[in-house]
Amino acid sequence: MxxxxxxxxxxxxxxxxxxxxxxxxxxxxxxxxxxxxxxxxxxxxxxxxxxxxxxxxxxxxxxxxxxxxxxxxxxxxxxxxxxxxxxxxxxxxxxxxxxxxxxxxxxxxxxxxxxxxxxxxxxxxxxxxxxxDPDFDAIGAQSRAQAAALFARQSAAIGIIEDLPLAPEAKPVVGQALLRWRGESLDEAPTYALSSAEQRRAQLDTDLDAAGLTTDDRTRVDFVVDYLTGDTRNIDLLTSPVFVDPGEEARGRIPELLAGFDEGHVTAKQMAAEIAVMTAEDQARVREVGKAIRDGQYPDLQLWPGYADRDKLTEQLSLLAGDVEDLRATADYLAENDISNESPETWGVGDETAATIERLRERSDEIVAAATLQHGLADNGFGFRGQWQVLDDPDGRALACEQRRRLRAALGSDCVEVGIDADLHLLGVDVHAPLVGEGVAQFGQFLVRDLGGVVPGQRVGQRGGQRPLVVPHDLFQPVLGGPDLVADGDLEQFDRGGSVFAGLVVVALEPGARVAGLVDPGDGQHVGDALGVAGRHTELPGRGVADGGVGHGDCLLMGGGGFRD
Structure with missing residues (x-):
């Protein structure tokens, strides 16, 4: 050799x-x-x-x-x-x-x-x-990559909106407006494509105003457009539309929950609360396995093979984001420093840089496979599948932001995103825990059920006079790519040793659709109709939460046996 x-x-x-x-x-x-x-x-x-x-x-x-x-x-x-x-x-x-x-x-x-x-x-x-190459136009290539990523995200938004159940007379008008907004093809002048993004978004607003959309449909269209293009400055992520069936999503988490139930880490009440969003038939299947576990048997925990565990996917995305940040720091160091005396021939050989790159390779493949092949995510292509475009981050803002590190330190390692609002926001918008209190480590899991999103200020367990605290919206602005960063003072109100727990947002996929998991406290059966928009601001009967536990409505779900203390 x-x-x-x-x-x-x-x-x-x-x-x-x-x-x-x-x-x-x-x-x-x-x-x-x-x-x-x-x-x-x-x-x-x-x-x-x-x-x-x-x-x-x-x-x-x-x-x-x-x-x-x-x-x-x-x-x-x-x-x-x-x-x-x-x-x-x-x-x-x-x-x-x-x-x-x-x-x-x-x-x-x-x-x-x-x-x-x-x-x-x-x-x-x-x-x-x-x-x-000294003659290579790196800035121009960067602009082209960013413009291509924006075009891909806009195309993903158009594809998703095409599948929304909009009024027949409005749909073609909306389609034409979206094509004008995106353009027929990738702009040959990438710098202009990027600089004119806000102007084109404003024109889209004007075109959509003339489309005759209902208020709810307009909200959905605006949300998809802004969310997928990474501009959430004008979106209240706590009340945004959700595009996932919670009962389907829960199937992917059942094996882990049952394993925890078997090992004693998950209580009967916690299991009951988790499966409350599922259909009666699915709940019965889970309860049968719970009974078998209680009786000392070793049943198969994979009740629905091929369903994604969103908790694990979210964790994988968070780990991937952290590794990209670390590699970005290494890349900057190599570019900005003379390392000729630091054994440059060994960089990336059996060291942390090599391990980071290998983890990124493996996790990227795993996340793509899960996002595109597994069940239990948004069937209309919005969830992990549609949002995969957001992972294309050619300028690195999304994963190189130091503010993200500070948020991690301030909120602890359990910054769990809420529902679909955070599927892939690691590259567009950061953590969206809906409510945090002083002494957040004392807060337990909580469930919120409505038709559109999380309602600030509701359903938070309190102890010892702890005062619920609504997270300032600017704290959860798109600090991973957006223009708004976290003010230094905003971080002081959080306990650095605490953890944030967020519940699953339970909503219907379409207006008027059956809402799985809404519980009638009278007989413990699922109701077959939706609460309507007013439900966003109304506590469900019998679902009060104290000390992060489950209320009377949850206890009714344990009537079938299997999950009892």
Whole structure:
């Protein structure tokens, strides 16, 4: 194998990357090159040792190398180009084996071309160096990427609105207005496309005013448009429309809840409250398993295979966001500092940078698979599926915001988002816990049931005279990408050791649809009609919450047995 040492540490990096995307591409390339150098050095050492031990050792070494080449070729033929975090390991494979494998050599050319043409990051495969093309317009490429991301988000919004049950006479008018707002194709002048976004949104308002939409339909259209394009400045996320069937969503969380019930971490009352949003038939299935667990049996907890656990998905998204923040910090450090005395050839090799990139690769694939293949999310394409466009964050504002770190510290690690309002807001809007009180660690889970969203100030358990506190809206503005940041004083009102617990917003998918989970305190049966808009501001009878526990209405749900203290 060829010499892969760094000949001149001072020239290990050529040029300085500019802008978020080029810097991220730069650090991914550096990690890939360094990993390949490390592997080739190890292989050369193993080859030398085998030759010292004779023909038998050489034969074994060659067999091992052949197996490694075959495995690398399999990986290279399945590169997920849409997952940028996968490019580091692909580059390492291709650069390691390009002189012994045609497949690796071909993929190396493709990878080098992609890094160079898209972000001006040059990879010298002979010198094993990464450089920046001084003639590459990084700012222009950044603008094009942002404009393309905006166009994709606008297209996703149009697709979702097309599926909404709007009035027949208004639907074509709305469709034309949305096409004018987005444009027929990606704008050739990306800077103008970005700078004119607010102007085009204002024109869309005018066009929608003339469409004759009902108040509720207009609210839905405006919400989808602004939410998917990441502009939530004029949206009250606590009362926004919700596009998910809570009973379907609950199916994905049942295995984890039943496991907790079996281990004693989840009480009977908690189980009853969790399954209250489900249909009577689904509740009966869960109760049967609960009875079996209570009787010492070991039943199958996977009652609905293939249903997504939104709690786990939200956690995965939060972890992914934190890793992107960390990698962004590393990319900035590499770009802004001379690390020639910090063993630059080891960056991204068996260190935290390498581990972060690998976690990003794995989590991105897992989240995409869950968002597109699993059940229990918004069937109309809005939830994780429709909002996946929000994960395209070419300017890095969404995941590089230091305010997000401060919110984490202030609110604790359990900043749980409410309902669909937070599906993928890790890249558009941050945490949306609806209510927080002084001493938030003392608050338990609570449920809110209405037809449109969470009502501030309702259904919060209190202890010891704790005063409920409505979170200022500006605290939960889109600090991950939006213009409004958290004021320093706003953070002082929260206990840094506390946790925030948020309940599931229970709503109908369409006006007049059956609301699963509304409980009639008289006989404990589901009511078949919706409460109407007034329900947003009305406590449901028998559903009072004290100390974060469940009220009388919840106890009625335990009548079937299985979940009893």
């Amino acid at each position: 060829s010499d892969t040492t760094i000949r001149d540490a001072a020239t290990w990096q050529l040029g300085v990357p500019t802008g978020y995307a080029q810097r991220i591409a730069h650090v991914l390339a550096i990690a890939g090159v360094n990993q390949a150098r490390h592997t080739r050095t190890r292989l050369q050492r193993d080859d030398d040792q085998a030759r010292e031990h004779g023909p038998a050792a050489i034969e074994l070494f060659e067999i091992a190398v052949g197996n490694q080449i075959g495995a690398a070729e399999d990986r290279l033929e399945q590169i997920v180009w849409d997952n940028q975090w996968a490019l580091t390991s692909a580059l390492a494979d291709a650069l390691t084996w390009h002189d012994t494998s045609e497949i690796a050599d071909q993929k190396l050319t493709e990878l080098c071309d992609a890094f160079a043409h898209q972000w001006g990051v040059n990879i010298d495969t002979e010198q094993m160096q990464v450089g920046i």
